[in-house]
Amino acid sequence: MIIFNNNAFHLCTKNTSYIMAVFGGRLLNLYYGKRISRVPDIEQMLPISGPRIFSCPDINEGDISVSTDNLTVEYPTFGSADLRTPAFSARYADGSEVTRFEYAGYEITEGKYRPEGLPSVYAEENDTVSSLKIILEDRVSKAAAELNFSVFEDYDAITRSVKIINKSDKAFDIEKALSLCFDLRRSDFDMITLNGAWARERMPERMPLRIGVQQVESMRGITSHHENPFFALLDRNADENSGEVYGFNLIYSGNFVAGVQRDSYNVARAYIGINPQNFVWRLEPGESFVTPEAVSVFSDSGIGGMSRIFHKLYRERLCRGVYRDIRRPVLINNWEATYFDFNEEKILSIAKTAKQADIELMVLDDGWFGKRNGESGSLGDWVPNTDKLPNGIKGLAEKVNALGMKFGLWMEPEMVSPDSDLNRAHPDWCLHIGGRTPTLGRNQLVLDLTRKEVREYIKSTFDRLLGDGYISYIKWDMNRSMTEVGSAVGGAAAQGKVYHSYVLGLYEIMEYLVNRYPNVLFEGCSGGGARFDGGILHYMPQIWTSDDTDAVERLYIQYGTSICYPYSAMGAHVSAVPNHQVWRTTPMKMRGDVSICGQLGYELDLGKLDEADMNCVKEQVKAYKELSEVFHNGDLYRLLVPVGNNAAVNEFISNDKNTVIVCSYIIKGTPGAPHDYIKLKGLEAGADYADQSGRAFSGDYLMNFGVTVSYTSDHKSDITVFKRIKK
Numbered sequence: 001m002i003i004f005n006n007n008a009f010h011l012c013t014k015n016t017s018y019i020m021a022v023f024g025g026r027l028l029n030l031y032y033g034k035r036i037s038r039v040p041d042i043e044q045m046l047p048i049s050g051p052r053i054f055s056c057p058d059i060n061e062g063d064i065s066v067s068t069d070n071l072t073v074e075y076p077t078f079g080s081a082d083l084r085t086p087a088f089s090a091r092y093a094d095g096s097e098v099t100r101f102e103y104a105g106y107e108i109t110e111g112k113y114r115p116e117g118l119p120s121v122y123a124e125e126n127d128t129v130s131s132l133k134i135i136l137e138d139r140v141s142k143a144a145a146e147l148n149f150s151v152f153e154d155y156d157a158i159t160r161s162v163k164i165i166n167k168s169d170k171a172f173d174i175e176k177a178l179s180l181c182f183d184l185r186r187s188d189f190d191m192i193t194l195n196g197a198w199a200r201e202r203m204p205e206r207m208p209l210r211i212g213v214q215q216v217e218s219m220r221g222i223t224s225h226h227e228n229p230f231f232a233l234l235d236r237n238a239d240e241n242s243g244e245v246y247g248f249n250l251i252y253s254g255n256f257v258a259g260v261q262r263d264s265y266n267v268a269r270a271y272i273g274i275n276p277q278n279f280v281w282r283l284e285p286g287e288s289f290v291t292p293e294a295v296s297v298f299s300d301s302g303i304g305g306m307s308r309i310f311h312k313l314y315r316e317r318l319c320r321g322v323y324r325d326i327r328r329p330v331l332i333n334n335w336e337a338t339y340f341d342f343n344e345e346k347i348l349s350i351a352k353t354a355k356q357a358d359i360e361l362m363v364l365d366d367g368w369f370g371k372r373n374g375e376s377g378s379l380g381d382w383v384p385n386t387d388k389l390p391n392g393i394k395g396l397a398e399k400v401n402a403l404g405m406k407f408g409l410w411m412e413p414e415m416v417s418p419d420s421d422l423n424r425a426h427p428d429w430c431l432h433i434g435g436r437t438p439t440l441g442r443n444q445l446v447l448d449l450t451r452k453e454v455r456e457y458i459k460s461t462f463d464r465l466l467g468d469g470y471i472s473y474i475k476w477d478m479n480r481s482m483t484e485v486g487s488a489v490g491g492a493a494a495q496g497k498v499y500h501s502y503v504l505g506l507y508e509i510m511e512y513l514v515n516r517y518p519n520v521l522f523e524g525c526s527g528g529g530a531r532f533d534g535g536i537l538h539y540m541p542q543i544w545t546s547d548d549t550d551a552v553e554r555l556y557i558q559y560g561t562s563i564c565y566p567y568s569a570m571g572a573h574v575s576a577v578p579n580h581q582v583w584r585t586t587p588m589k590m591r592g593d594v595s596i597c598g599q600l601g602y603e604l605d606l607g608k609l610d611e612a613d614m615n616c617v618k619e620q621v622k623a624y625k626e627l628s629e630v631f632h633n634g635d636l637y638r639l640l641v642p643v644g645n646n647a648a649v650n651e652f653i654s655n656d657k658n659t660v661i662v663c664s665y666i667i668k669g670t671p672g673a674p675h676d677y678i679k680l681k682g683l684e685a686g687a688d689y690a691d692q693s694g695r696a697f698s699g700d701y702l703m704n705f706g707v708t709v710s711y712t713s714d715h716k717s718d719i720t721v722f723k724r725i726k727k
């Protein structure tokens with residue numbers, strides 16, 4: 001619901017309020033947090049009382065008692081009265097860089113605002129969603145900003161995107177245009193960000209805010225392994241289950257900044273958007289520019305409460321297509337089983353053993369095309385290598401289909417190898433800057449997706465592969481960060497647009513593909529989890545979470561990923577032991593118990609397993625098919641997080657509260673350790689629940705006494721399923 005009254009905008013979700021007001025021509029943010037039933041006269045809420053702040057710009061001419069440092073600004077601009085980190089700056093035709101946006105009107109509509117050409121959260125017919133457009137204008141430059149908010153009442157989330165319009169008769173260059181920027185009137189927060197590296201993505205880091213700017217970012221052209229476009233601000237004493245938590249996420253797959261500026265007056269300016277580094281967007285008269293969408297949520301039920309809001313919104317209103325709602329196939333992937341060393345016979349033997357365990361999809365990974373037998377060459381030449389696959393992809397796929405399995409294929413469509421026919425035919429199709437030798441990454445170059453002919457090449461490659469319908473799944477990989485980011489087309493003025501235009505080009509291709517091939521399941525991947533973001537999730541409902549498939553490492557990676565993203569989005573595979581990334585040996589049961597909560601897959605040659613492990617795999621696949629509905633559509637409670645503990649416990653509960661799954665993992669057994677009693681959450685207190693062996697417990701017993709976790713040995717895991725006993 002959006003209410004405009006007495007110059008104040010009140011955006012209400014079920015449990016939150018977001019309040020802005022117009023004051024002296026400026027748009028101020030007055031409050032974001034737990035829902036307030038009635039907004040008083042805005043004078044009561046204005047942040048202008050208090051001691052005079054010497055040396056700062058005055059709000060009103062002739063009145064030195066009130067300064068702009070007192071104002072909590074929505075969408076601040078550079079160079080005029082607000083001297084903190086801006087959301088927007090532009091260089092105008094006269095060389096100046098000053099903008100002062102003033103309020104110029106608003107519009108409230110039903111339904112969701114959708115940023116054109118960009119992935120975004122959407123509304124369905126019966127959703128209670130309304131949108132607010134606030135128009136801001138700079139009188140001198142004639143630059144305008146439309147702040148577009150959408151309020152998802154039942155989901156407790158607010159989305160926003162900004163449209164910048166050039167209403168003048170001269171071009172100007174946007175140098176910074178963030179998606180979200182507003183001031184919270186308190187700063188005694190901790191901040192959580194998700195940081196890491198290849199094979200250890202999204203490790204939560206938590207630290208108290210200090211004065212100044214603290215931010216995460218990417219300048220790699222992709223989201224990155226290292227930082228993620230997410231952060232949370234939370235009470236210093238907030239934990240998984242209690243305390244106030246704000247969460248911010250950008251639905252975007254390229255360079256970003258996400259951070260906070262804590263000022264000297266206990267105000268925290270939160271911001272998120274496209275990274276301004278090497279972003280210069282020329283806007284001709286009449287043209288407009290739309291920022292990616294940012295999502296903000298608030299919960300007073302701790303970090304877990306915030307995560308549950310993101311999870312539900314993303315799995316129901318960001319992911320789309322047929323696979324949003326149906327169980328996705330259990331897959332087997334040959335990568336860690338064979339790497340580049342395979343042929344048709346080998347792949348078929350892997351598929352046949354997998355079929356015995358009722359695995360449903362055989363995915364052929366890297367190395368099937370051109371002359372590729374290692375990490376160099378042939379990217380871009382998407383023709384089957386007939387030395388390995390004498391019957392081509394089609395021949396292999398038909399044989400896999402004949403086993404009663406679906407067939408899927410690895411692609412790295414955004415790449416070109418220097419040693420490839422594609423590169424020899426079109427040496428200027430890669431991102432590069434004339435006169436500079438492009439730096440290689442994994443021996444490869446990145447295609448220039450800002451060019452239409454390149455995008456058409458990629459689309460037609462997929463049309464050729466997917467047109468006949470024997471491929472049901474694509475693993476879309478992207479294995480390097482970008483360097484020397486320039487385009488051979490567009491001249492000097494276009495170079496500051498390349499990073500973002502690349503991402504728009506990527507989205508255009510993906511949009512084309514998901515519309516044209518609605519029954520193909522796409523899984524995102526980027527050297528593991530370097531592009532795990534909401535942008536990709538709009539096109540691909542699952543993403544390969546990490547190249548690290550070790551069960552213990554995955555507990556940490558999946559935990560960190562789940563801070564913002566749902567388990568239904570996480571590709572999670574069981575691999576061989578000793579594990580290929582950390583050489584740890586864990587039991588098959590634990591490997592399965594860790595993967596089963598995500599999108600289950602296997603990435604090993606099952607033919608090499610002994611009978612006991614093979615039986616274990618069969619049980620896992622069977623259990624997954626029964627339980628995935630709860631893992632993927634239910635609510636997650638992280639009862640014990642792996643960081644700082646020798647164990648982890650997750651609870652998944654179905655929406656009707658009839659099924660509760662408790663997954664517990666001992667990372668390190670500790671002789672003489674006391675038992676932990678872990679209290680379950682969210683059950684029906686008065687209901688009775690029975691576990692797999694038929695023992696019955698009341699909901700209030702499970703929530704107050706709990707279940708026992710014993711540290712008897714390393715790498716022990718358990719999955720307990722409680723079902724409500726019908727009375």
Ligand code: GLA
Nearest residue numbers: 335365366525526527528547
């Ligand atoms: C990346 C992916 C892996 C695998 C290889 C193939 O590293 O993350 O899963 O597909 O590429 O080269």
